[in-house]
Amino acid sequence: MKHGTKLLVAVLLSCGSLQAQNVVPAYAIQDKDSTCQIFVYSPGEREGLHLAFLGDDEKWHEVGQLCASDYGPWGVEKRMFDPFVTKANDGTWRAVWAVNSTSPVFAAAYSEDLVTWRPQDYPIVREKGIHQPVVYQMGDGSFDIYFKTPKGKRYMQASGDFRHFVEDSLASEADDILWQVDNAEVNGKSYKGNAFDVPAMHLNYIRSWFAALKKDSALYGESMKDDAQRFASLRKPVEATLHVDNAQTKAISNKLVGIFFEDISRAADGGLYAELLENGDFEYTSADHKAWTAQTAWTSDKPMTIATDDPLSKNNAHYAILDQATLMNHGWDKTIYDRGGLYDFSIYARCLDPKKGQLIVQLVDSVGQPLAEGKVKVEGTGWQRYSLVLNTVGKKRAQPVQPMNCSLRIVSVKEGRVAVDMVSLFPHETYKGHGMRKDIAEAIAALKPKFMRFPGGCMLHGDGLENIYHWKESIGPLYNRKPDRNIWGYHQTRGLGFYEYFQFCEDIGAEPLPVLAAGVPCQNSTANAEGVAGQQGGIPMAEMPAYVQDVLDLIEWANGDATTSKWAKMRADAGHPAPFQLKMIGIGNEDLITTQFEERYLMICKAVKAKYPNIEVVGTVGPFHYPSADYIEGWKFAKAHKEVIDAVDEHYYESAGWFLHNQDYYDSYDRKAPKVYLGEYASRTRTMESALAEAVHLCNIERNGDVVEMTSYAPLLCHEKHQNWNPDMIYFNASEVKTTPSYNTQALFSQFSGDSYVASRVEIASELAYRMASSVVKDSRSGNTYLKLVNALPVTVSLKVDGLALPAQPRMVYFSGKPGDESSQLRSSEESGALINVQNGRLQLPAYSVVAASVAP
Numbered sequence: 001m002k003h004g005t006k007l008l009v010a011v012l013l014s015c016g017s018l019q020a021q022n023v024v025p026a027y028a029i030q031d032k033d034s035t036c037q038i039f040v041y042s043p044g045e046r047e048g049l050h051l052a053f054l055g056d057d058e059k060w061h062e063v064g065q066l067c068a069s070d071y072g073p074w075g076v077e078k079r080m081f082d083p084f085v086t087k088a089n090d091g092t093w094r095a096v097w098a099v100n101s102t103s104p105v106f107a108a109a110y111s112e113d114l115v116t117w118r119p120q121d122y123p124i125v126r127e128k129g130i131h132q133p134v135v136y137q138m139g140d141g142s143f144d145i146y147f148k149t150p151k152g153k154r155y156m157q158a159s160g161d162f163r164h165f166v167e168d169s170l171a172s173e174a175d176d177i178l179w180q181v182d183n184a185e186v187n188g189k190s191y192k193g194n195a196f197d198v199p200a201m202h203l204n205y206i207r208s209w210f211a212a213l214k215k216d217s218a219l220y221g222e223s224m225k226d227d228a229q230r231f232a233s234l235r236k237p238v239e240a241t242l243h244v245d246n247a248q249t250k251a252i253s254n255k256l257v258g259i260f261f262e263d264i265s266r267a268a269d270g271g272l273y274a275e276l277l278e279n280g281d282f283e284y285t286s287a288d289h290k291a292w293t294a295q296t297a298w299t300s301d302k303p304m305t306i307a308t309d310d311p312l313s314k315n316n317a318h319y320a321i322l323d324q325a326t327l328m329n330h331g332w333d334k335t336i337y338d339r340g341g342l343y344d345f346s347i348y349a350r351c352l353d354p355k356k357g358q359l360i361v362q363l364v365d366s367v368g369q370p371l372a373e374g375k376v377k378v379e380g381t382g383w384q385r386y387s388l389v390l391n392t393v394g395k396k397r398a399q400p401v402q403p404m405n406c407s408l409r410i411v412s413v414k415e416g417r418v419a420v421d422m423v424s425l426f427p428h429e430t431y432k433g434h435g436m437r438k439d440i441a442e443a444i445a446a447l448k449p450k451f452m453r454f455p456g457g458c459m460l461h462g463d464g465l466e467n468i469y470h471w472k473e474s475i476g477p478l479y480n481r482k483p484d485r486n487i488w489g490y491h492q493t494r495g496l497g498f499y500e501y502f503q504f505c506e507d508i509g510a511e512p513l514p515v516l517a518a519g520v521p522c523q524n525s526t527a528n529a530e531g532v533a534g535q536q537g538g539i540p541m542a543e544m545p546a547y548v549q550d551v552l553d554l555i556e557w558a559n560g561d562a563t564t565s566k567w568a569k570m571r572a573d574a575g576h577p578a579p580f581q582l583k584m585i586g587i588g589n590e591d592l593i594t595t596q597f598e599e600r601y602l603m604i605c606k607a608v609k610a611k612y613p614n615i616e617v618v619g620t621v622g623p624f625h626y627p628s629a630d631y632i633e634g635w636k637f638a639k640a641h642k643e644v645i646d647a648v649d650e651h652y653y654e655s656a657g658w659f660l661h662n663q664d665y666y667d668s669y670d671r672k673a674p675k676v677y678l679g680e681y682a683s684r685t686r687t688m689e690s691a692l693a694e695a696v697h698l699c700n701i702e703r704n705g706d707v708v709e710m711t712s713y714a715p716l717l718c719h720e721k722h723q724n725w726n727p728d729m730i731y732f733n734a735s736e737v738k739t740t741p742s743y744n745t746q747a748l749f750s751q752f753s754g755d756s757y758v759a760s761r762v763e764i765a766s767e768l769a770y771r772m773a774s775s776v777v778k779d780s781r782s783g784n785t786y787l788k789l790v791n792a793l794p795v796t797v798s799l800k801v802d803g804l805a806l807p808a809q810p811r812m813v814y815f816s817g818k819p820g821d822e823s824s825q826l827r828s829s830e831e832s833g834a835l836i837n838v839q840n841g842r843l844q845l846p847a848y849s850v851v852a853a854s855v856a857p
Contacts, residue, residue: 023055027200034200039184040066040114041193042097045079049095051114052186053203060186064210067117067629070592071099071107072533073524080107084134084181085194089141094162096133096145103531104128106147108135110162113202115209119593119622119629123158123165127151128531134178146174163595222657224689224819224848227794237796237844240764242789244776244803248759252705252777253675255450257698257750258510260679260712262457263496264488265724267717270332271732272444272504273496274430274437276343277329277408280423281493282306282318283483288491294318301326312348312383312421315473315482319421321352322359322412329423330407333721335734338363338371338392340401342428346387347410348421348479349378355416362409363390371397371406378418389428403735422479432507435500439737440717443730444508447743448750451511453586453679453712454501460589461517463487464525465536468517471498471554475570487522488724499571502558502580512558513618513710515586516551519544519600523592538596548607551585555612558582584616590623590651590680593633601637605644618677619645625652638674647675647709656683656693660770660792663696666704676707680714682742686727688848689819691741692792695850698749699773699790705757713746741824744815745850748826752786752813752852754779760803768793776804788852791845799843805856806843812836816849829853 025036037054048068052060069080083097095109095117105122125147133147141160146153155172158165182195261267269275278297286292294306298320305321312319320327330336343363351357357378362370372390393401408425412418431441455469462468463485473482474497481494498514505512520535527533539547553567558580560568568579587604591597605617619638622630631650638645669676678701683690694713701708718728720738729746731738754777762772773790787804791797812829814836829836835846845851 023057023061025053025200025203026056026058028197030197035197036200036203037195038198038203039182039186039193039195040085041184041186041191042080042083043186043189043191045081048080049083051206052184060184062186063207066114067109069097069099069107070120070523071105071122073526077533082132083193086135086137087196088137094135094143096135098131098133101129101131103527103533104130105532106130106133108158108162108165113205115206116627116632117629119633121163121595122534123156124532124537125154125156125167127154132179136178146172146178219661220655220657222660224656224792227819231794234793234795237798238764238768238793239798240762240772241800241802242774243761243763244801245759246803249756249778250706252702252755252757253709254753254755255511255710256702256705256708256753257449257746258451258453258513258710258712259444259447259449259716260453260714261455261501261716262714263455263459263486263492264457264715265717265728266490266719266722267715268496269491269493271717271719272436272440273500274426274435275493275495276331276336276425276427277423278332279491280329281316281483282320282421283316284491288485289489292491297329299328307419313479316421316479319419321417321419322410323417324412324415327410328407331734333734336363336406336408336425337403337734338406339403340393340397341391343372343390343392344387344426344428345374345390346385346424347376348383348385349376350383350419351378351381352417352419355414357412357416357418358414359418360411360413361388361390362411363392363406364409365404365406434503434507436504440730440732441504441508443737443739444716447747449508449510450750450753451513451710452505452508453513453515456515457589458522458524459487460515461520461522461591462525464521464528465539468521470550471514471516472550474498475557475574499574499576503576506580511584512580512582513584513586514554514582515589516554518588518591518597518604518620519547520591520597535592535594535596538600541599544600544603548604551604552607552611555582555585555608555615582615584618586618586649588620589649591620593622593630593637598637602641602644605641609644616646617644618647618649619674620649623651625650635673639670642674645674647677649677649679651680653680653682653684656689659683659693659697663700663770663773666701666708669704669707671707675709677709678711681711682713682727684727686740686742686822687819688741688817688821688824690727691745691824692790692848692850694742695745695749695790696773696792698745699775699788702757702775702777713742738823740822741815741817744824744826748788748813748850748852752788752854753777754786756780758785772797784854785856786852787855788850789843789845791847791849794847796847797845798839799845800841801843806838806841809838810853810855812851812853814849814851816846819848
């Protein structure tokens with residue numbers, strides 16, 4: 001949907017579209033105004049709050065869903081019971097409802113027009129089992145809320161803005177008449193709710209809003225699989241002209257295209273982080289996954305003994321005990337893929353008996369035959385680290401080496417018990433020697449990202465307060481780092497911690513953008529011990545100063561002087577004496593913009609700006625685009641506090657049709673407001689169709705590069721056997737990396753980027769214009785001018801270029817394919833059989849293609 005001003009103007013000018021609806025509202029005259037009756041109700045606990053109007057046939061007719069409950073995790077929560085709505089004296093609206101029968105919370109919501117609702121708050125009260133909350137406005141503008149519990153009735157007062165709630169310490173003796181509601185039959189079913197008289201213009205506005213949503217939904221459902229019919233009359237090729245106005249330029253961001261790394265779909269452990277052994281720290285628990293234990297991924301010829309007394313570290317308390325036993329680890333998904341080469345093995349061990357221990361360490365093939373072997377002599381009762389190099393290219397192995405699956409085998413050969421922990425196996429060759437899996441890292445580096453956002457995502461703010469990601473728990477020696485469960489249903493070793501993230505950014509030439517929670521966990525969190533789910537009230541305000549200090553310490557750790565700063569010294573001790581030159585930090589991740597969130601969010605942003613005024617603070621505006629309640633409230637809040645919020649992080653995942661039909665999305669954004677970071681976006685498939693739609697969107701983002709500062713496709717990585725999200729940019733398994741057409745889009749727009757936008761437009765038949773996009777940028781550092789073109793039509797486009805000096809045979813990089821293709825390779829126009837060429841001075845753009853070229857102005 002376009003921005004609301006366009007819709008509202010249409011509503012006020014004409015309600016002619018309403019005539020297409022069969023039933024006309026029943027009108028009444030009050031003074032000089034016409035009024036209609038509406039009924040607000042919920043048809044079911046998972047169906048949200050709905051609105052119906054009384055028609056001239058004396059029946060109630062449903063209009064649509066006004067809002068839905070956003071409390072707690074998907075699947076088991078997001079429910080609405082006993083909603084009660086009241087109209088305030090100023091014409092605004094308040095709603096309350098119960099969320100379940102077990103939590104000590106209820107939902108409170110505010111709206112100015114019944115169409116858009118402010119993000120919901122969930123006041124915490126003394127008793128569980130809240131039901132039938134009701135709300136009434138008092139003479140002073142505040143609101144009284146009454147509700148029932150298994151123990152009786154309770155009372156709470158709410159401020160006029162419906163943001164602050166205070167529960168009375170005593171039980172309420174309110175009369176039952178307060179719980180009186182209206183009844184109406186809608187679509188043949190009887191419901192309880194609240195009836196109101198409203199101005200006819202208001203009802204017409206609401207109905208037009210829903211009619212526009214329905215129309216947009218049909219438009220956004222457009223799919224390229226229907227193009228043969230949709231464009232059946234097209235001539236081949238279609239002629240078009242690109243007009244470039246070199247006199248009309250503007251400065252744009254020089255870091256528009258970056259990457260977002262989240263540990264989702266096993267992107268870290270078993271993915272980018274090159275550790276080959278699963279559960280090498282013996283810290284798996286059922287909290288990570290219901291079937292997991294400290295023994296998961298290990299096998300032994302004797303019953304395994306796991307102990308916790310006198311551990312290597314309190315943060316990694318579990319370890320295994322060997323007593324003339326054999327221990328085996330088969331790697332992630334029982335796969336250690338060996339092409340022949342060197343491996344770095346390490347282990348922490350200590351003797352539990354006075355005798356010295358000896359471990360035989362082997363890499364073995366599928367039938368148990370050793371490919372490589374080494375010995376570890378364990379001495380002393382204190383924990384010590386032992387290491388050796390294993391070489392699987394032995395004299396007995398056939399040449400050339402054939403890739404195979406292997407396993408790690410550890411044999412305790414001497415009498416006496418040996419404790420082992422932090423067992424590790426890395427390929428000797430990792431990306432730039434810093435522990436990242438080389439082929440995955442190279443695929444990421446080839447994108448030439450300008451920045452990297454990390455470590456999440458939903459994983460960042462976690463499943464509840466106890467699961468919020470704390471960066472300090474991810475640095476220092478690995479054995480001292482604190483592993484944790486991942487909100488996506490598995491385990492985080494923290495081997496890929498903040499030091500490794502920063503080092504990887506440096507290795508690929510990307511600016512680091514670390515993101516920290518804004519003092520609240522994920523709104524989809526499960527209930528805590530008190531029965532409170534969602535944001536769980538946020539970090540208690542008494543604890544927020546310490547949390548804010550943690551945020552400030554991160555900047556000191558990254559940028560401080562190692563000779564004077566405790567935190568910077570830790571960075572230097574880890575191997576990086578020079579500062580990381582951190583320039584920006586993210587606060588929050590697609591949070592509900594609740595009152596509790598705003599209080600903590602602002603506290604953090606103010607503290608960062610007070611101590612580090614040159615650090616760019618990137619905030620958040622919730623998980624969806626306009627007209628999402630969080631988007632509206634988030635932007636309102638950011639604009640009100642733009643002195644401490646430099647940019648905000650927008651997220652949206654949409655159909656290809658949405659991207660094609662929203663090419664003006666950022667055109668009307670306020671240039672004086674905080675900048676935009678489009679931190680997560682993608683079309684909804686891994687196909688060529690989605691890549692084309694995303695390329696169209698990036699052309700329009702470059703045109704708006706003066707307000708959009710950064711973008712990053714999401715998610716970046718996915719292990720093909722552990723998919724938490726679909727689609728993803730890069731898929732991998734133990735032996736190979738597979739890129740998608742969307743990867744090609746990101747690569748072209750990152751590699752052919754600039755810092756100045758040159759106005760351009762494609763002249764083509766008006767009905768085809770939304771399927772063509774162009775962007776021309778200049779790069780001041782190289783002096784190059786780059787042209788990007790997108791042809792999302794099913795036929796070749798013969799393009800005349802006006803305003804750019806096009807060589808007779810320009811070198812262009814492109815990719816093309818059928819809309820349903822899930823793979824497509826970047827190709828050069830100089831290759832044999834290239835589909836793109838120049839004929840009679842006109843570019844011949846293949847059907848369904850994205851093209852980039854370096855040209856002269």
